[in-house]
Amino acid sequence: MGSQKRELRLDRPIVFSETPPFPHNMLMELANICNHECVFCGYKNMKRKKMMCDKHFMFDIMKQAYENGTREVGFYMIGEPFICNDLAEYVSCAKGLGYEYIYLTTNGALATVERCKELISAGISSIKFSVNASTRESYIAVHGRDDFYIVRENIFNLKKYLENNKINVPLFISFVKNELNKHDVEKLEREFDSVVDKIYVFPCANQGGTMKRKLLDQGIVKEDEMFPGSVAPCAMCFNRLHITCEGYLNACCADSDGYLSAIDLHQTSLIDAWNSEIMIELRRKHLRNELSGLLCQNCINNTEEIFSPLNKDLCLAFSNEKLS
Numbered sequence: 001m002g003s004q005k006r007e008l009r010l011d012r013p014i015v016f017s018e019t020p021p022f023p024h025n026m027l028m029e030l031a032n033i034c035n036h037e038c039v040f041c042g043y044k045n046m047k048r049k050k051m052m053c054d055k056h057f058m059f060d061i062m063k064q065a066y067e068n069g070t071r072e073v074g075f076y077m078i079g080e081p082f083i084c085n086d087l088a089e090y091v092s093c094a095k096g097l098g099y100e101y102i103y104l105t106t107n108g109a110l111a112t113v114e115r116c117k118e119l120i121s122a123g124i125s126s127i128k129f130s131v132n133a134s135t136r137e138s139y140i141a142v143h144g145r146d147d148f149y150i151v152r153e154n155i156f157n158l159k160k161y162l163e164n165n166k167i168n169v170p171l172f173i174s175f176v177k178n179e180l181n182k183h184d185v186e187k188l189e190r191e192f193d194s195v196v197d198k199i200y201v202f203p204c205a206n207q208g209g210t211m212k213r214k215l216l217d218q219g220i221v222k223e224d225e226m227f228p229g230s231v232a233p234c235a236m237c238f239n240r241l242h243i244t245c246e247g248y249l250n251a252c253c254a255d256s257d258g259y260l261s262a263i264d265l266h267q268t269s270l271i272d273a274w275n276s277e278i279m280i281e282l283r284r285k286h287l288r289n290e291l292s293g294l295l296c297q298n299c300i301n302n303t304e305e306i307f308s309p310l311n312k313d314l315c316l317a318f319s320n321e322k323l324s
C-alpha cells in the first residue's frame with residue numbers, strides 16, 4: 001500500500017475543564033454480548049445482564065449527539081459489534097445524519113465479506129480488527145475460540161474486495177501484548193503488514209482496575225508490566241460520549257460492569273446528561289486527582305481499593321464487597 005497507509009485517529013482535542021465542550025466523538029455499545037472470551041478483557045467476568053440495545057432509542061441518541069456537534073461515532077464498547085444483525089443500519093443512520101467518521105473494532109470472526117460489504121455500502125469509514133495472536137494455538141489461548149483461520153480469511157477476503165473494487169476504507173489491526181502472545185508479533189506483522197494499513201501493538205491494561213488481580217494470578221501479565229488503565233485527569237470523561245446498551249451515559253469505554261454509568265438517557269437529554277452535576281463532579285475529582293472511592297482510582301493507581309458506583313441506581317453489579 002506504500003505511501004497511502006493511513007492511521008487510527010488516536011489524538012483528539014481535549015479541554016480539561018469541569019464543563020468541557022460537547023464531544024466530537026461518541027462510542028455506542030450495540031450489544032454487550034461477545035462470541036469470544038479474551039483472557040485480558042473484562043467481558044468474561046461481566047456482571048451486567050447481556051442484552052442488545054434498543055435500535056430506535058440509539059438512533060435518537062445519534063441524532064441528539066449530531067445536533068449538539070458530535071461528528072464521529074464508533075460502534076463498540078464491551079461486546080462484539082457484529083453480534084448485532086442490524087449493524088449496517090446503525091452505520092447507515094449515522095451516515096444519513098451527517099456523521100463524518102463512522103468506525104468500529106471487531107474480533108473479526110463474524111466479519112464475513114458479505115457483512116462488511118453491507119457496512120461499506122452504508123458508509124463505514126474504517127474497520128479495526130482485534131487480532132491478538134498469530135498462530136491457531138495462541139489464538140485459542142488468548143481469544144478462547146478456535147477462530148484464527150476464520151478471522152484471517154475474513155480480513156484477506158475483505159482486502160481483496162476493497163482492492164478489486166477500488167474502495168478506500170482503511171483497515172487496521174490491534175494486538176494486546178501479554179505473556180501468552182508476546183512471541184507472536186513478528187509473525188503477525190509478516191502476515192498482515194501488506195493487508196492492513198497499520199498494526200498497533202498495545203500494552204495490556206487493567207480495564208478500570210477490575211482485571212488486575214486476574215491478569216496477575218493467571219500469569220497473563222507480569223507485575224512490573226501491569227499497565228494502569230489511564231492517568232488523571234482521564235481524557236474519557238472530558239472529550240468522548242460512551243453510550244451503554246442499557247441506554248446510559250457512561251464516563252468510560254472499559255467499564256464492563258457499569259460502575260461509571262452516570263445518567264439514564266431515557267430520562268435526561270444527552271446534552272443535559274453531559275452537563276449534569278454527576279459528570280461535573282466526576283471531572284472535578286479527576287482534575288484534582290481526588291478519586292478515592294471510585295473505579296477510576298484503582299484504574300489509575302493499579303490498586304484494588306473498595307469503591308462505589310458513580311450512580312448506584314444504574315449499576316446492577318454493585319456490591320460493597322472488596323474486589324476479588
Ligand SMILES: C[S@@+](CC[C@H](N)C(=O)[O-])C[C@H]1O[C@@H](n2cnc3c(N)ncnc32)[C@H](O)[C@@H]1O
Nearest residue numbers: 040041076077078079080105106107130204205
Ligand atoms: C472490548 S473490545 C470490543 C470490540 C471487539 N469485541 C474487539 O475485540 O475488537 C475493544 C478493544 O478493547 C481491547 N481490550 C480489551 N481488553 C483490554 C485490555 N485489558 N488491555 C488493552 N486493551 C484491551 C480489545 O483488544 C479491543 O481492541
Ligand code: SF4
Nearest residue numbers: 034036038041079107
Ligand atoms: S476483547 Fe472484544 S472479542 Fe475479546 S472478549 Fe472482549 S469484547 Fe470480546
Ligand code: SF4
Nearest residue numbers: 208230234252296299
Ligand atoms: S476507569 Fe476512569 S480513569 Fe480508568 S479509563 Fe475509565 S474513566 Fe478513565
